[in-house]
Amino acid sequence: MDDRVKSCCAGFYELPVVALLLGDELHPGGAALTRKLAAATLVGRDTRVLDVACGRGESARVLATHFACRVVGIDYSEKNVGLANELTEDAGLSDRVHFVQGDAEQLPFDAGSFDVVICECSLCIFPQLSTALGEFQRVLRAGGRAGISDVVLNEEVPESLQDLLGRALCISGALSVDGYRNALGAAGFLAIRTRDVSGVLSDMIARIERRVSTVKHFLSEEQLGLPDGFSVPRSRIAEARDFVASGGVGYALITAKKSRTD
Ligand SMILES: C[S@@+](CC[C@H](N)C(=O)[O-])C[C@H]1O[C@@H](n2cnc3c(N)ncnc32)[C@H](O)[C@@H]1O
8 A cells, every 4th residue: 555655646746747737846935945944954065965755856956056065866756766867967967966766765875874864845745754754864874964844734634635636745644743743753853843834835836726727728637647546636726725725734844853873
C-alpha cells in the first residue's frame, strides 16, 4: 500500500497538466520561501545540502545560485529526476547540483553526509513520516540542521479531500504544528522552531485557479489526462480553496537541529 501511495504521488507530479498549472513552483511560496528556509538553516557557501523530494530541482538550483552551496536532490520520480538533471545542466550548475532517484524513507547516503536537509511540501506525503525523519537525522552531521516547509492542519480534513489527490496535494497527510513538533522531537531533533506563513497557501491556490480557468478554454477534462483516482480537478481545487479560506489548513516553516553529539 505504501509503495502505491509513493508511486501515485510521484506520478501525479510527473503529469504535464501539473507542470502546466504549477509551473516551476511545486510548493507554496516558491523560490522566495525556499530562500527564507535556506537563511533560517544557515545555508552558505559550500554548505552540503540535501533536498528530499526535490521534484524537478527548482529549489536546488535556486539555492546553488543564491547561496553558492552544493546540493544533492532526491525524488521518487525517475522521470522528474532525469528532467532535474537536464535543467541543471542547461543552467550550467551541474558542478554544484545533482539529482538521484530514491525514497525519502530509505536515503541512499552515508551517515553524516550533509550539513542541511531541506524538505519542501513533501514530508506530509511520506506514508512513514517517522522513518523519513529518522533518515534525515542519520544523514545529517552532528549539529546539522533540518528545514521543512509544509501544510499544517488546524481542523480535520473533509472526507472529500481524504483520498490520493488530497495526499498528493499535501492535505490529507498533513499534521498540526504540534504534530510536526512531536514527530521531530521523537526523531531526536532539538531547537524546533515553527513560523506561520499561511498566506502563501491562498496565493498558490489563487494562481492555480487562474491557470485552470485559462487552460479550460483550450483543453477538455479528458484532455487534461488525469489518471484514475484523481477525479476532476476544478471542483477539487475549489474545495481545497474553501478549506484554506476557512482556516482549516495553513502552511509553516519549521527548522530543527541535530544534537552536536552523536
Ligand atoms: C509537492 S511536490 C514538492 C517538490 C519539491 N520539494 C518542491 O517543493 O518543488 C512532492 C514531491 O514528492 C515526491 N515524493 C513523493 N513521495 C516520495 C518519497 N517517498 N521519496 C521521495 N520523493 C517522494 C514526488 O515525486 C514530488 O516530486
